[in-house]
Amino acid sequence: MIIVMGNKSPIEEIQRVSEELSIWDVTLEKSIGKHKVVIGVVGDTEEIDPKQIQNLSPFIEQVLRVKKPFKRASLEFRYGEPTEVVVPTPNGSITFGQNHPLVIVAGPCSVENEEMIVETALRVRAAGAQFLRGGAYKPRTSPYAFQGHGESALSLLAKARLASGLGIITEVMDTSDLDKVASVADIVQIGARNMQNFSLLKKVGATGKPVLLKRGLSATIEEWLMAAEYILDTGNPNVILCERGIRSFDRQYTRNTLDISAIPVLRSLTHLPIMIDPSHATGKSEYVSTMAMAAIAAGTDSLMIEVHPNPAKALSDGPQSLTVEGFEQFMQEIAGLGRFFGRWTQDRSPSATLSLQVSSTTAIFSG
Amino acid sequence: MIIVMGNKSPIEEIQRVSEELSIWDVTLEKSIGKHKVVIGVVGDTEEIDPKQIQNLSPFIEQVLRVKKPFKRASLEFRYGEPTEVVVPTPNGSITFGQNHPLVIVAGPCSVENEEMIVETALRVRAAGAQFLRGGAYKPRTSPYAFQGHGESALSLLAKARLASGLGIITEVMDTSDLDKVASVADIVQIGARNMQNFSLLKKVGATGKPVLLKRGLSATIEEWLMAAEYILDTGNPNVILCERGIRSFDRQYTRNTLDISAIPVLRSLTHLPIMIDPSHATGKSEYVSTMAMAAIAAGTDSLMIEVHPNPAKALSDGPQSLTVEGFEQFMQEIAGLGRFFGRWTQDRSPSATLSLQVSSTTAIFSG
């Protein structure tokens, strides 16, 4: 941190400011020039608010942060080595990370009923997904819109997990639902609207569960990493960052603007793995495949794709959902590119075990 | 709601779409032209999601909402009559509304200690404020920044309330703190970052307490009114809307952009009272007075002003705080304009009762 004071600063004032700074555990390097006095503040300055320093004296012209305000999320914190978030699922452990195959998350916006969620799980698993997404609690702009089936949807997710072997990703909106959600989810999602719900961040972090942290609609990269820092600061290192489109001035043809450049920017700032959600970002199923390709080429570690067995009847977010058949085709489209970049898992195709599971689950429906 | 179908829509498809629509309690008005088929959907269409309708058929070219998606927040809901939010305080009931004097809310960003909050309360009361703001739970971008003193700060607010007679406005961030906050606050604040924390909106609404709903950083007017609708839908009619600056592309000289035009826009859409917070909007104390003047001229019902006895030592948001003396001067500056618009209360000046309270409170400190 650098403090610039004007050339008319009295020597006592410079002294006073230096003393005020001594409450923090920092070293000061003063350089008194003819025109400006520059005080370099060295140490753990992440915890110092530049605005507070600015306030110390009217002679302070500028306070400039040189170090980044995040620490545990920073690339330096792990000496440049990428984090691997390893998530146990019934089908085995899946790793999110730069040196691992692309992880594919698929599923509907909301869990609507048992048949729908189990069928979707089995089909996206067969097509190569490793995680099932599905909302039990849904943040909706309107109080009159479908709000998710809540607790009962969680038990349906548990069934879909059992039937398909997929890991489960589902969102928590309220700290009072956290235990229930964490008991079912393999990865707990914090949605875009709650990215700066700091109480939720702390409590979700404290569960120790892997956390999927979606970027807020108009959150800067720095605010997003600071939100991750809240989770990391609880001692939970398993955070995955999900870009899902930011709000821009143009919302006519896409719902949000997918910020693909967040990928290389995050790579230069943090060790955390990255997921891209082209479904929510564009809001239109016809753009999902193209934007997923762009994300893979830019190096994403994971993709989240909305899939619904019958988008026309979806209780929420139908227009952005692929059909199950559309998802099967999508997986074929991206597989070549995944292989080109050496990030396609060998055994993504349905295994014998899976076939077995399919038949046993089919029994559930016929039973 | 209007559904436009293309000129090649088969008659069976038009029929099918009409039947699908019958699950809602609406009346259809079909008009089949040479080029387009237009289906007018009349009734309680607030509850219908245009995106869901769009999905019903590939022949649907456009779905256009004619009615507004909010109902209880709409001006029509009260036949154009403005809501009056009446809040009991120790100093008597205060009314927020278009036909009432400006309500002035003042106080520090966070409650720091007893002396500080009680002194500030007494001084802003003496200068003419009716409410004390002060954060017990603080949403901070960084986990390393001061997070508020929490529960103990609530009890200090209770003391300040008793000492000054001012009503208390303080923020709740987590549903699990709601009971504690609601037991002290006369008005419960939902902060900008939680505007779309729908669980919180529902539970705060259900307390029946008056709610101050701050606009999200990049929330549209419609999203903001939909958030208010969540509260109103719990049966709680006491919502005050607070504009506190939106995020724009330019953040160099002001922290946010105060959207003064929200005032006339809200007036044309809703009956709810309006508050303007120029302190958070600009982030600089030197701009607060000018922007407050603009807000008064545009017809705001209330102002929220940050005041700190010693901004240079503030644990949060110092640069945007007025000193107590600055606030006294501010009140004198705006009084003339308030009177010009007939919105200045007669008995804002400190009363005999207050003097009495001041002396009894001073005793607290000396005790």
Next chain:
Amino acid sequence: MIIVMGNKSPIEEIQRVSEELSIWDVTLEKSIGKHKVVIGVVGDTEEIDPKQIQNLSPFIEQVLRVKKPFKRASLEFRYGEPTEVVVPTPNGSITFGQNHPLVIVAGPCSVENEEMIVETALRVRAAGAQFLRGGAYKPRTSPYAFQGHGESALSLLAKARLASGLGIITEVMDTSDLDKVASVADIVQIGARNMQNFSLLKKVGATGKPVLLKRGLSATIEEWLMAAEYILDTGNPNVILCERGIRSFDRQYTRNTLDISAIPVLRSLTHLPIMIDPSHATGKSEYVSTMAMAAIAAGTDSLMIEVHPNPAKALSDGPQSLTVEGFEQFMQEIAGLGRFFGRWTQDRSPSATLSLQVSSTTAIFSG
């Protein structure tokens, strides 16, 4: 300007950077601490591009601008004294400036025909306007929309000027039309879309005519002042800055977001006079009066109001235009507030001379 180099910078590299900097006429103040090397660059750093400096060495961690990049537009350039832009008109000289009455500019978006523009001029003059606005060349999003009557419209503006005595403000879009426009206009307008048309800025500046510089749709305050600097740099000091709404994420109820806070921010940065255009900012005539009031309260020096004798038939921008009667009422509404702030001219009401002119002009029509 401050250059921060890392603690591993070789002494030769620091030396090399210092030498590279010597091509500018600046003084360097080096301070070599244990952790960082800070080089203060003192002098006319407005002309140095921080990005270029950053490029000088990979050891440079940050380049921080301390001084503002504009010079002639800065408040310091005139030692804090506000500029007065004095514009001769047939009715006498009108002064734009902080210590002068509000200047009112009114008129239609485009000049449509002689009767329309002359009638509007006479009526807005009678209601108290000092300038007539009217477009001869119109920037329109669509090539199929009315583009203005061009040169012939300029001669109609000249007639309206003669008939009413009002000064003329009209926009130039192309350097090749500049001579024609400047021969008629008392103030040449540069529109929002051309704010960074630097060729135009230079050539308009060189005419010596007063210039009305509209803020670009997504121009930062700094970019706007830098555009003004282009004009000032030609030796032309007569620049008026016009805020007309910026582009934000919400365009549902207002076309743009009127940035009222630009007024106090500009006051703290520049000596140039300020105009506010609530008509283009909101895009809706019903919000014009409220936003004009806000602008007056915030200290604007001038207002630009769209007025059309028959908005429903306007060839462009009808919905934001006041009728002539609406404008008369508007002037009555704002007069009180103008007087409250001591910024209402005494003799704004129609004078005897004007009455004479009205009758002689009426003759034009009857002739």
Next chain:
Amino acid sequence: MIIVMGNKSPIEEIQRVSEELSIWDVTLEKSIGKHKVVIGVVGDTEEIDPKQIQNLSPFIEQVLRVKKPFKRASLEFRYGEPTEVVVPTPNGSITFGQNHPLVIVAGPCSVENEEMIVETALRVRAAGAQFLRGGAYKPRTSPYAFQGHGESALSLLAKARLASGLGIITEVMDTSDLDKVASVADIVQIGARNMQNFSLLKKVGATGKPVLLKRGLSATIEEWLMAAEYILDTGNPNVILCERGIRSFDRQYTRNTLDISAIPVLRSLTHLPIMIDPSHATGKSEYVSTMAMAAIAAGTDSLMIEVHPNPAKALSDGPQSLTVEGFEQFMQEIAGLGRFFGRWTQDRSPSATLSLQVSSTTAIFSG
């Protein structure tokens, strides 16, 4: 276009509105329901401004555009067939289009001197570029920044063209420079700041030269296509659309936000070829390669890459420039992906002819 009138609209008013509409060459389809009157307007409605219609009657509740406002730029205008822009260059004709290899444009921000531009041209040609970019007239935020060498730079571009055989892309900022620019450029560039400089669009279009139209900083997709429509409307079909980053709320780590989703959106709306400029979009050379990969995966037809022989000494935009060596490596990096998508030209590697040219040009320097 659809006009919705309220249920209390008098029959005479509906009749009057219908008559007013008859001045356009459109067919009306009225449907009078119990609650709303809907008038469908069929025909060439691109030329009708919805706001003007709105103004026709206070009983009109909404005017909704069903057709797109652009016509010649629309995909339908060419029945879904992509445009091929064929540009003759000394090295042969190069085609921009969806069914053609990626076209690579490379070169410095500004032309600085002969050696620099000729050397860069030869080296980027050898690495596989087909066009040389280089600014003679530079739009710069500050009047004190380097403005380009103007006319003399044009003659250096002509020399570089001769020496390398590359086509030339350079920007025109002022209609008065157009003849000079068009005499040297193979493709005339309209910069982001001039995207809505409609006089320039018309005159550049009228030259018949291929036009590179950069998207404005905060231009919507629709405004961008309308700007293209200005050029197409002059009878010039050779327009290439270049996305170069849009302005968002976050400018900390990238200068702009590259809107990759513009690629699939444009594909669904227009037949025009697309170029992506990752250099200006990110403002940082280290992100250029990753974003170029994303653009290729999303289907761009062309890339514009900033290359400077010595970025540290660049007179403008150094930090975003690749070195010549960096560009050679970049071309190797993207070649594989280009081939994967079948969009890499076979003979991009330096040919015998080129080697010849290199040696003969080297002679220029040694001469």
